[in-house]
Amino acid sequence: MMTFQQIVLASHNAGKLKELQAMLGDTVQLRSIGEFSSVEPEETGLSFVENAILKARNAARISGMPALADDSGLAVDFLGGAPGIYSARYADGKGDAANNAKLLDVLKDVPQEQRGAQFVCVLALVRHADDPLPILCEGLWHGRILTQASGEHGFGYDPLFWVPERDCSSAELSPADKNQISHRARAMSLLRQRLGLA
Numbered sequence: 144m145m146t147f148q149q150i151v152l153a154s155h156n157a158g159k160l161k162e163l164q165a166m167l168g169d170t171v172q173l174r175s176i177g178e179f180s181s182v183e184p185e186e187t188g189l190s191f192v193e194n195a196i197l198k199a200r201n202a203a204r205i206s207g208m209p210a211l212a213d214d215s216g217l218a219v220d221f222l223g224g225a226p227g228i229y230s231a232r233y234a235d236g237k238g239d240a241a242n243n244a245k246l247l248d249v250l251k252d253v254p255q256e257q258r259g260a261q262f263v264c265v266l267a268l269v270r271h272a273d274d275p276l277p278i279l280c281e282g283l284w285h286g287r288i289l290t291q292a293s294g295e296h297g298f299g300y301d302p303l304f305w306v307p308e309r310d311c312s313s314a315e316l317s318p319a320d321k322n323q324i325s326h327r328a329r330a331m332s333l334l335r336q337r338l339g340l341a
């Protein structure tokens with residue numbers, strides 16, 4: 144079994160750090176890569192897996208610590224899985240509000256039954272920068288894209304993501320509830336099993 148006291152989180156997204164640390168519990172401390180560098184690596188992969196590995200290796204190299212990366216995004220059925228790995232860059236780097244506005248606009252004439260979508264999360268853990276065997280865990284969360292934003296919690300596309308099992312948006316869930324059922328929660332549950340923490 145692998146044991147870690149501290150892992151560097153290869154992410155500059157504060158929302159991810161909060162959620163992942165809450166899910167991991169206090170046996171493992173996540174340190175932000177922001178403590179070591181403010182430079183974000185270019186996400187040049189063509190898949191969530193490739194980008195997660197690339198971010199994890201980069202953080203391990205910079206910090207000298209084991210590194211965990213989260214590559215995630217929203218795959219909309221009507222858009223053939225877009226924005227997918229480009230979710231963070233959907234509105235050309237203008238941020239969450241612009242991403243959400245663009246998605247609402249692109250889907251404005253699309254009826255309810257064709258608004259299916261899933262959040263995707265891939266976690267990659269490397270023991271060191273050149274680790275030949277990264278641990279990879281994936282989680283999906285099925286829902287639908289709302290026609291207007293709703294809710295104040297979470298981050299990113301949460302206000303637009305309707306959660307069928309709770310009949311509310313993902314931004315209307317309490318942080319604790321989101322952390323039980325989200326794409327990230329599913330991926331983290333698998334990771335905890337792999338690390339012998341579950």
Ligand SMILES: O=P(O)(O)OP(=O)(O)OP(=O)(O)OC[C@H]1O[C@@H](n2cnc3c(O)ncnc32)[C@H](O)[C@@H]1O
Binds near residue numbers: 214242
């Ligand atoms: O790459 P790092 O530094 O980790 O931070 P990032 O925000 O750029 O993260 P990604 O490249 O993985 O892009 C993920 C995109 O998907 C969105 N996203 C991922 N998980 C989400 C969640 O739980 N709720 C809402 N939006 C989410 C997020 O807002 C980004 O636009």
Ligand SMILES: [Mg+2]
Binds near residue numbers: 186231
């Ligand atoms: Mg990113």
